[in-house]
Amino acid sequence: MALIVHKYGGTSMGSTERIRNVAKRVAKWARAGHQMVVVPSAMSGETNRLLGLAKELSPDLTTPELQRELDMIASTGEQVSVGLLAIALQAEGMRSVSYTGWQVPIETDSSFTKARIQRIDDQRVRADLAEGKVVIITGFQGIDPDGHITTLGRGGSDTSAVAVAAAMKADECLIFTDVDGVYTTDPRIVAEARRLHTISFEEMLEMASLGSKVLQIRSVEFAGKYRVPMRVLSSFTPWDIAIDEEAKSGTLITYEEDEKMEQAVVSGIAFNRDEAKVSVLGVPDKPGIAYQILGPVAEANIDVDVIIQNVSHEGKTDFSFTVHRNDYARTMELLKSTVIPKTGAAALSGDTKICKVSIVGIGMRSHVGVASKMFAALSEEGINVIDEKYMELAVRALHKAFEMDLPPA
DSSP states (O other): OOEEEEEEOTTTTSSHHHHHHHHHHHHHHHHTTOEEEEEEOOOTTHHHHHHHHHHHHOSOOOSHHHHHHHHHHHTHHHHHHHHHHHHHHHHTTOOEEEEOTTTTTEEEOSOTTSOOEEEEOOHHHHHHHHTTOEEEEOSSEEEOTTSOEEEOOTTHHHHHHHHHHHHTTOSEEEEEESSSSOBSSOTTTOTTOOBOSEEEHHHHHHHHHTTOOSSOHHHHHHHHHHTOOEEEEESOSOTTSOHHHHTTSSEEEESSOOTTGGGOSOOEEEEESOEEEEEEEEEEOSTTHHHHHHHHHHHTTOOEEEEEEOOOBTTEEEEEEEEEGGGHHHHHHHIIIIIHHHHTOSEEEEESSBOEEEEEOGGGGGOSSHHHHHHHHHHHTTOOSOBGGGHHHHHHHHHHHTTTTSOOO
């Protein structure tokens, strides 16, 4: 008997019929003798609908007080999902119980809308498992030291599932999504994209951090830190597929580098169209200037991605960085009101029409010429700076240049 964690995404929970199929799949694993913990997302589109209602009432939701209320609102989507799934499982004859994050509890810090998990008390869950129950836990949410409901940020249900698996030392965490594994790139952009049977933890972490939407980056970080065995697979296969077959499907995230991995110089191409660039122009080129710019941004709980500081000319330099497009307006306002007057910068500029395209591969550590091959492929397509409108062309060109449509040797 193994302890297995299943995570189901919003599309997997998108209707009562799909929830019924999830229940049948979970019941199949439970009847095979496994202890089952299930972490579902809100029904597809529900979180966006709830947050949209909040924005109708107040266009500016950036204050800590309002961020707290957003978490109160957004957390209800998962609460509905766990209740419905518990009902569906009981209709299948399975004893089951659902819990919110605060009932477990999943303890987090107080960074509303972007909280981080600090501790999970698994005593209550283990007691239910010992009684033969399937335990269903809300993804995406927890509780802070003051008793406030918190959420982990978009895609946070992946993080919840892996964190629960880590805390309980689960034998495996299966992430059920609307795709059947991790691909060399998005097959909606490149029809020839190939599903990977295995991918190293390092490569999966890079792909997630660079824009791949298959897994949320914090879930991969958790899996790597606690070495949680993890597999990505589809919830749209027939629910009654044999467990042995299902357990070997999808893509396995491995922590062991086999002898063939080095042959794959590039394993995948990730992209992110949610980037926005901010440039602080003509700042003094002196020690501490980067902190003066990025310190207030960090204090505002805004994540920074790519950072570039240009060559100094006459004691002045330009400092650029990227943030998520949703944080662009807030970042610009913050820089205008505090950073620009403090640093004496000459100007501030921004661009919300950029994207990021990245090549990923563990084999690049021992191969030369990868960057030149990448830029040669982009050059042949007439692509210089990757404006958003050139993103798909860039991805297709790179996928072809690195022959990623071909099966591994």
